[in-house]
Amino acid sequence: MIVESSPFPWFSCTRRRTRRIVVAVYWVIVLSIFGLYQWVVSLHPSGFYGLALLFPLQLIVFLPAILGGVRAGGIVKPFGKVRLLPMDDTFTRLNPNQPLMGNISAAEMTLDERDEWDRDRVHYFAYTASRWLVLALAVVQVVAGLAGPQWLLRIGAASFILIALVLWSLPQSIILWTEPDMEEPQ
Amino acid sequence: MRAEIAIFGKRIDMSARARRRALVVLMYLAFAVLLAILWNSTHWRATGAWVIWAVIAACRLFIGGYYSSGLVKPFNGKAPQQLWLPPSLQALRLNFYRPVLAADKEAYSNDERELTQRDRAHYTAYQILAAFLLVPMFVASLRTSSGRDLLDRLAIPPAEFCYGLTMIGVVLFFTLPQAILLWTEPDMEPMIEAK
Numbered sequence: 001m002i003v004e005s006s007p008f009p010w011f012s013c014t015r016r017r018t019r020r021i022v023v024a025v026y027w028v029i030v031l032s033i034f035g036l037y038q039w040v041v042s043l044h045p046s047g048f049y050g051l052a053l054l055f056p057l058q059l060i061v062f063l064p065a066i067l068g069g070v071r072a073g074g075i076v077k078p079f080g081k082v083r084l085l086p087m088d089d090t091f092t093r094l095n096p097n098q099p100l101m102g103n104i105s106a107a108e109m110t111l112d113e114r115d116e117w118d119r120d121r122v123h124y125f126a127y128t129a130s131r132w133l134v135l136a137l138a139v140v141q142v143v144a145g146l147a148g149p150q151w152l153l154r155i156g157a158a159s160f161i162l163i164a165l166v167l168w169s170l171p172q173s174i175i176l177w178t179e180p181d182m183e184e185p186q
Numbered sequence: 187m188r189a190e191i192a193i194f195g196k197r198i199d200m201s202a203r204a205r206r207r208a209l210v211v212l213m214y215l216a217f218a219v220l221l222a223i224l225w226n227s228t229h230w231r232a233t234g235a236w237v238i239w240a241v242i243a244a245c246r247l248f249i250g251g252y253y254s255s256g257l258v259k260p261f262n263g264k265a266p267q268q269l270w271l272p273p274s275l276q277a278l279r280l281n282f283y284r285p286v287l288a289a290d291k292e293a294y295s296n297d298e299r300e301l302t303q304r305d306r307a308h309y310t311a312y313q314i315l316a317a318f319l320l321v322p323m324f325v326a327s328l329r330t331s332s333g334r335d336l337l338d339r340l341a342i343p344p345a346e347f348c349y350g351l352t353m354i355g356v357v358l359f360f361t362l363p364q365a366i367l368l369w370t371e372p373d374m375e376p377m378i379e380a381k
Binding site for chain 2 (some may be wrong): 079117119120121124127130131134137146160164168
């Protein structure tokens with residue numbers, strides 16, 4: 001599930017310890033941004049739907065790409081089929097080991113049968129965890145709905161950002177955390 | 187997956203895919219009607235919890251997945267809890283009581299093929315829900331770019347928009363993998379013997 005050639009030229013992701021550090025750092029950064037955002041919103045509640053939302057939105061869209069999975073170019077192979085331009089497709093068929101994105105070849109980005117099995121199993125666990133998170137946040141919102149609309153807005157928007165962060169990053173994090181050490185590429 | 191469901195003791199044959207698809211469509215229609223009624227009555231404020239109870243009832247009675255009853259076997263493969271107390275009179279009257287026998291293991295444990303199907307259904311559901319999250323993102327980004335947007339035109343307060351989407355999210359999170367399995371599984375051998 002993990003690309004053999006690291007997308008980051010300054011370190012290799014073949015060792016599980018390195019990958020676990022990457023995951024830990026990723027979640028610390030993401031949760032720090034989320035906490036900082038909540039703090040800013042609490043200071044300026046009127047500007048909540050203004051420019052304050054633009055920054056975390058951009059981060060949420062682009063951060064999971066570092067881990068991979070959702071798109072090509074990260075540490076984890078893309079979960080779906082990589083769609084290539086027609087010219088790239090011909091190029092890839094002629095020379096599948098040629099680097100296509102950074103130093104990663106098209107052959108490395110394709111999932112084999114075992115990878116697909118792993119991907120589906122990891123998504124099952126991630127789905128189960130996300131389901132409980134969504135239920136917990138829904139219960140919090142039900143209580144907030146009784147408390148008042150100002151609480152509902154604050155908790156509702158924060159819930160969506162949290163769910164988006166978890167949903168778009170959790171399967172990749174589980175894969176990076178659990179996959180054993182790989183052999184160093186020659 | 188089971189080929190029949192038992193509601194109040196009455197066994198209903200669901201071996202045909204068309205029937206299972208009809209059940210999925212009816213279930214989501216019922217949820218849509220429920221959400222619309224609750225929106226009209228209290229804007230989901232005091233009645234949001236009803237959606238959660240409705241989801242639990244749908245899983246327990248019809249689609250299964252998280253309970254030992256319903257069409258889809260429990261995803262975790264655990265045997266249903268057996269109480270060592272005698273069943274209540276109400277449970278017997280409503281035909282809710284179903285004792286679990288050692289020979290019933292097939293009714294709740296998943297084989298290798300079913301586990302693969304379960305994982306694939308969860309993967310598909312996960313992709314759909316991850317894409318569903320783009321809706322609030324899109325609406326929020328519209329709101330950042332202009333003062334007046336879709337929500338203002340529809341006269342929906344942002345708080346209630348978020349709340350409504352969370353309720354839809356709960357419905358989808360608890361029913362989508364089962365719906366995918368029910369929709370895609372081909373016709374099965376009927377369990378009810380023809381008279």
